[in-house]
Amino acid sequence: MTQQNVTALVCHMNIKLEDGSTADSTQASGKPAKLNIGDQSLSPAFEAQLLGLAQGDKHNFTLGAKDAFGESNPDAIHHMDRSRFPADMELEEGVIVSFAGPGGSEIPGIVREVAGNSITVDLNHPLAGRDVTFELDVVEVITG
Template identity: 80%
Template sequence: MSDLRSLLCHMNIVLEDGSTAESTKATGKPARLNIGDESLSPAFEAQIVELEVGDSHTFTLAAIDAFGESNPDAIHHMDRSKFPADMSLEAGVIVSFGGPGGSEIPGVVRDVAGDSVTVDLNHPLAGHEITFELEVVQVI
């Protein structure tokens, strides 16, 4: 695509079971979706490229086109000693790891068995079919 543009959208991210995983209306802060910079999957971009201010659009994407498939290589078994002694480690807890260039990589604790902690570094929504409910607030 030759022209880059961004959409500010209120967005609900809805899981297969109908529950809302995230809603920008709850925070009052619309999401910025950049078209043409390869930050979005081609399937996602194809759904929003024609949208204008005031448009509402609902669409469902397979996991591969939304947040990707769950990658088993991103699940790590780590020793309990790698975590702060006072950290509460139980399934569902989000932990943060230092990434390249000072970035932070979130991980979700999946299991704790003795001194072994299983951490999943996949995006929390990876592996899920996702329905996006968008309402365009502004085109930049």
């Protein structure tokens, strides 16, 4: 019998922070996530956790920041003038703003500080620099 090559897992996923709080969950939307294997979208450490999982499996694992959403990059923190934002936009710490990225994509940024007309925006992934725990519930295994 030849082993089929697993190309993706469809999973319900909870992402938990160090304090046990839930940062994100596919349960809320009812739409499971598709995790592609071998396309470089996941870190090697994340992919290693997926090996051997089958439909119906539940698997929990914790990854350090560099293997989860990456380390926080200081070059992705920008100080911008208030004039670069719409006049009616409410800017306060924690607000998520969107910027145009390459090819028409959107890049979310989090306002980290407002000091007069200087707005500090962090374009790192919101979970960058954090160790996180993934709770997976495998719905489907896609083979190719």
